[in-house]
Amino acid sequence: MTHIHTGGCQCGAVRFRAEGEIGFPHLCHCRMCQKAAGNYFMPLGGVKxxxxxxxxxxxxxxxxxxxxxxxxxxxxxxxxxYDGGSDHISITLGSLDDPESVKPRLQTNLMHKMSFFGELDHLTHETAMDMTPDEARKVAASSRQHPDHDTGVWPPERWEEKS
Known part of the structure; x- marks a missing residue:
């Protein structure tokens, strides 16, 4: 059975489909990926x-x-x-509709990895900052984020374009 992976951007303007296994799932710590992601690393995996x-x-x-x-x-x-000009395209794993379906297997460019990563599991969890179920429902009800599945039309016509 062929794996089908779908995904896209936050607003739903760009959607994609990848058939088969996503290969070389990894966390890249290079400075270029950090800047491109606006984060400490970028999770990537490739498909032909x-x-x-x-x-x-x-x-x-x-x-x-x-x-x-x-x-x-x-x-x-x-x-x-990420397109390096080869026979495959690398997809940001967080843009998949089911990001948990592809587990990174390795890391690259560790010379740029943040020195404090080993300490993250020991950070205090500030429960007072967590959304309550009521707050989560309000956010979900007003969210303009594309859902984690393909849709026929997006955005819904009832939404006015905000600039």
Whole structure:
């Protein structure tokens, strides 16, 4: 049975489909990935171009080096892809509709890994900052984030475009 992975950006303007296993799932700690993700690392995994398609919209691309371009949603800015010019495209694992379905198996570029990562599991959990169930329902009811599944039309017509 072929694995089908779907995903897209936060606003739903760009959606994709990947068939088959997502290979080389990893956390990249290089400085370029840190900047592209706006985070400490970027989780990526690859799929052959022949098994990949856009199901809604097209990403914008930024050439972050002579050999690499990075795809992102031109509307909401979500980082989506890394294309190193080979036979596959790397997908940001967090953009998958089911990100837990692909577990990273390794890390790369550890010379840029944050020195404090080993301490993260020991950070205090500030429960007072957690949303209550009522707050979570209010946020969910007003969310303009695309749901974690394909939709026929997005955004719903009832939403006015906000700039």
């Amino acid at each position: 171009w022949e098994n990949f398609s856009f199901t809604r919209g097209e990403p914008a691309w930024f050439h972050s080096s002579e050999t690499v371009k990075r795809g992102f949603c031109g509307k909401c800015g979500t980082p989506l892809f």
